[in-house]
Structure formats: C-alpha cells, structure tokens
Amino acid sequence: MTEKNSTCLEELNFKELGINWIGKIDGYSFSIEDKQDSENELIIYIDLTANAKSKLFEFLDECSEASEYGLDKDTLSIIYLEDSENDMSDFLKRLIAKLKEIDAKCVCKYCKQTDNLSFYVNNTTYALLCEKCGAELIEKFEADKKKKNNYARGLFASLLGALIGSTAWIIIGSLGYIASIAGFAISYCAFKGYEIAKGKFNRTGIVLNVVAIIIAFLFAQYAVLFIEFSKEFNTVNPLGFILITPILFSDADFMKALLPDIGLGLLFAFLGTYRMIINNFKSAKNAENLNIEKLDF
Ligand SMILES: [Zn+2]
Secondary structure (H helix, E strand, O other), X not given: OOHHHHXXXXXXXXXXXXXXXXXXXXOEEEEEEEOOOOEEEEEEEEEOOHHHHHHHHHHXXXXXXXXXXXXXXXXXXXXXXXXXXXXXXXXXXXXXXXXXXXXXXXXXXXXXXOOOEEEEEEOOEEEEEEHHHHHHHHHHHHHHHHOOOOHHHXXXXXXXXXXXXXXXXXXXXXXXOOOHHHHHHHHHHHHHHHHHOOOOOOHHXXXXXXXXXXXXXXXXXXXXXXXXXXXXXXXXXXXXXXXXXHHHHOOHHHHHXXXXXHHHHHHHHHHHHHHHHHHHHHHHHHHHOOOOEEEOO
C-alpha cells in the first residue's frame, strides 16, 4: 500500500491490524488487506438482493480502480488497484454512494442481522458482529480461559497417541530405515490424543505432549533394538531382553556401536516433530493471551 493510501485510511479513522486496516464509513464497515504491492483487497460483509447485486456489479465493471471482484455468499471482495495520483478516498466515496443507492447493508458474520454492528478484534484477527453475537463470543472465550484442565488425563491420552504413532517408527526401523515421517506420526498422534481427551491448549499442555513424544520415541528405539537383537539371537524374548538390558547398556563397545543409530534417530525425530511442536507452542501462547475487544469507530 502506498503511503498516500495509509495516510488516507488513517484520516478516515481506520485502524491497522497486522496486514489489515479496518474501519467504518457512513455505517459501512470495511476491511482492507495490504497486499504489499499496488493491489489491496477490500472486504465488505454485505447483504444484497439479486437486483442490487447486478447493479453493484455493473458499477464495479465501470470502475477502473477495481481490477477484480467477487461475491461469496455475503462477503464482497474487491481488488483495488492503486495509482500514483489519487488515494482511495474517492473510490470509497463512490462505492458507498452506490451501496446506499441500492440499499445494501452490512451484516453480522454469525446471525446475518444488520443492526448495531462492530468489529470484534483479537490480536490481528477480527470479525464484524452484532451486539448479541459479540457479547456471546466474549463470554465463550472468557469461559474457555477459566476452564480447569486435567493434566494427568491429557498426558495419558497424549502418551497413548504417541505410542500408537510410534508403531510407524518401529515398523520402518525394523526394516532398517529411519524416516522423519515416522517422527511426525508420533507427534501427530500425541497431539491428536491430547485433543481428543480435551486437554487444554496452553503451554503446559504442549510441554506434556513433548514429554509423551520423547517417551514414545525412546520406547520405539528400544523396540527396534529388540527386533534387531532377536534377528541375531532367535532365542531372546521381550522379557529376557529387558533383563539383559542393563548389562548391554553398561557395555562400552555395545553403546559405541549403538550411539550413531540413536543420534541419527534423534535427528530424524527432531526433523519430523519440531515444526509441529513450535507451531503448537506459538498458538498455545496466543490462545493464553486471547482477549477479544469490541472496536468502536
Ligand atoms: Zn449476530
């Protein structure tokens, strides 16, 4: 967006939210996405009759500033092309005059009613809502924040999921391969289990998932070791293997032979899981700071 247009929107009392500007002119609420080039996307949530729709499209066809437009249910999107001479105000003025002429009104995103609409904002996300839907949304978020969490149940479910996911690691590992996709399967199933058990999505919850993932990873590596061992010594059974484990692990030569495999396994597990963990951690942090505000213009 050009500086001229940013200034124009500031003068029109628009507010900047991340890459969007939101504001209200003459009862019409707009959001304008700054596409970082000469194109900007105007969004208006609007209720149109078939007749009003064709009149509006006729108008937009004649506007040289509108390079593209589309209507998806009640979301009207217009790609506004900037030029170096004029700012957006002229186009907005003409658009609003047309919306008034065809008696189009903005609508609440949830219930589609047209009175008392405001933007409700959380960080950089927003929704145009009526008073009732806005109050309900705020209430729901406040209730979610206060909800107690059962961490033990969450950890158990996450561990169960991670162990199910670890079968992929064991199968691939017993064939002599290591794949980061198997690490991904462990973490995916861990988070899925946690979600099914309705574990609270906060940072503590993510740490519990990481603990479950590490336990499942160690279990899977151990199981692969047993399978490899039993290939060489047919007589060994799981219990026998568990009993000789301390002796094996205290053998320096055995550990030396094992370390490259463990290191490689860790690397692949890390590659398969870290992005999901970091993304979930970030979303959890945002969710904890969730605060919905009503913006009045
Ligand atoms: Zn509503």
